[in-house]
Amino acid sequence: MDQFAVVQLHRNKHFIKSCCAVINSEWPRSESARLHSLEASCDTLPTSLILTKKTEDIEQAVVVGHSKVTPIPSMPESCFVESVVIKHEHRRKGLGKFLMLKTEEFIKTLGIHTVYLSTLDKQEFYSKLGYIQCLPINIYGNFSKMHSSLTMNFPSRKVYMKKILL
Numbered sequence: 001m002d003q004f005a006v007v008q009l010h011r012n013k014h015f016i017k018s019c020c021a022v023i024n025s026e027w028p029r030s031e032s033a034r035l036h037s038l039e040a041s042c043d044t045l046p047t048s049l050i051l052t053k054k055t056e057d058i059e060q061a062v063v064v065g066h067s068k069v070t071p072i073p074s075m076p077e078s079c080f081v082e083s084v085v086i087k088h089e090h091r092r093k094g095l096g097k098f099l100m101l102k103t104e105e106f107i108k109t110l111g112i113h114t115v116y117l118s119t120l121d122k123q124e125f126y127s128k129l130g131y132i133q134c135l136p137i138n139i140y141g142n143f144s145k146m147h148s149s150l151t152m153n154f155p156s157r158k159v160y161m162k163k164i165l166l
């Protein structure tokens, strides 16, 4: 993994357009809306992390992955990880795991030890990293009765998962 590094996007702003392209290749959205959301990245959350790969030109690197750590306002000791993506041609080589472990290392530097995420179909990937299924949380971080009644009326295939970082 020597040629790969995980860095904060807002400290490496020259990567913002290529980061946008990697995310949009998986979840298409207008470039301006995506850039606007990426520009919110900061030291104190939300923080976008990018996985970069060195190229032959030592000064150059390319973006091959992204994760975003978002605050949960009512649960300041917890955070939400979203938009985890590895560029298509780099998948199944251990890079998603590498990116998630580096993301968790970053989260711990903030004094946060509980991570939530949601997924439609990647439970197995996250299970292998130690995430376990949990009750849904809403944006404010409560195990919301409102959310439960909503999901009874409008069932979502989304699964929420959680990990306590040691």
Ligand SMILES: CC(C)(COP(=O)(O)OP(=O)(O)OC[C@H]1O[C@@H](n2cnc3c(N)ncnc32)[C@H](O)[C@@H]1OP(=O)(O)O)[C@@H](O)C(=O)NCCC(=O)NCCS
Binding pocket: 026, 083, 084, 085, 086, 087, 090, 091, 092, 093, 094, 095, 096, 097, 098, 118, 119, 120, 121, 122, 124, 125, 128
């Ligand atoms: C999910 C994703 C980030 C995984 O990245 P990756 O680099 O392919 O994953 P890794 O190679 O690091 O895999 C780590 C482990 O998870 C397993 N794994 C990876 N993707 C998996 C999948 N889709 N289903 C089941 N297991 C999977 C691997 O086999 C590996 O297992 P091992 O440790 O026993 O060898 C990548 O497939 C991706 O970007 N997908 C599209 C975007 C997406 O769905 N993101 C998740 C949003 S919730």
